[in-house]
Amino acid sequence: KQEVTQIPAALSVPEGENLVLNCSFTDSAIYNLQWFRQDHGKGLTSLLLIQSSQREQTSGRLNASLDKSSGRSTLYIAASQPGDSATYLCAVDSNYQLIWGAGTKLIIKP
Amino acid sequence: EPEVTQTPSHQVTQMGQEVILRCVPISNHLYFYWYRQILGQKVEFLVSFYNNEISEKSEIFDDQFSVERPDGSNFTLKIRSTKLEDSAMYFCASKGTGGNTGELFFGEGSRLTVL
Numbered sequence: 584k585q586e587v588t589q590i591p592a593a594l595s596v597p598e599g600e601n602l603v604l605n606c607s608f609t610d611s612a613i614y615n616l617q618w619f620r621q622d623h624g625k626g627l628t629s630l631l632l633i634q635s636s637q638r639e640q641t642s643g644r645l646n647a648s649l650d651k652s653s654g655r656s657t658l659y660i661a662a663s664q665p666g667d668s669a670t671y672l673c674a675v676d677s678n679y680q681l682i683w684g685a686g687t688k689l690i691i692k693p
Numbered sequence: 694e695p696e697v698t699q700t701p702s703h704q705v706t707q708m709g710q711e712v713i714l715r716c717v718p719i720s721n722h723l724y725f726y727w728y729r730q731i732l733g734q735k736v737e738f739l740v741s742f743y744n745n746e747i748s749e750k751s752e753i754f755d756d757q758f759s760v761e762r763p764d765g766s767n768f769t770l771k772i773r774s775t776k777l778e779d780s781a782m783y784f785c786a787s788k789g790t791g792g793n794t795g796e797l798f799f800g801e802g803s804r805l806t807v808l
Binding site: 624627628 | 736741
């Protein structure tokens with residue numbers, strides 16, 4: 584059974600720092616992996632989608648990598664801003680449904 | 694930019710009542726989903742829907758739940774005889790392409806509170 588783990592559960596850093604969020608999954612037989620952002624009590628905003636055949640995807644200050652064989656993905660956020668404060672969720676597409684991590688709650692201090 | 698819209702944003706209901714949550718997926722999308730998130734817990738898959746029928750459903754999606762696409766634009770989740778443990782945020786999502794290559798787009802969610 585696929586399980587997704589995100590480390591750390593919470594992270595608080597000063598504005599301007601580069602940071603890395605981690606996601607691991609137990610079954611490497613995935614179709615794709617998606618990173619989402621969730622503001623407190625709000626909806627799920629898709630940030631990046633990485634297909635299983637891809638190694639990374641970039642969007643602005645965000646870069647996501649995927650190492651399927653080791654069951655890992657990282658989300659790199661460059662030059663963090665207070666507006667980046669949110670919970671970041673990764674989800675793997677496994678057997679036609681998304682299996683979710685618990686998220687990393689990120690706080691960027693001005 | 695096209696988006697998934699959900700109504701209501703928040704519904705409070707008494708235990709045992711029926712609830713219908715509504716979603717308008719992105720207009721040219723063909724695959725539709727419901728997920729839920731109980732407060733403080735992970736997001737969980739409920740059901741996927743394609744070509745006017747359920748394609749996959751989880752163990753959570755029992756006889757209490759049903760989905761329907763009553764017209765060309767709406768996609769609804771009905772919860773019969775609500776229970777306290779049904780209190781959660783319910784998210785609708787849609788996808789344009791088939792298989793597992795497409796990106797899912799989610800709505801803002803409908804928060805259901807069962808008293």
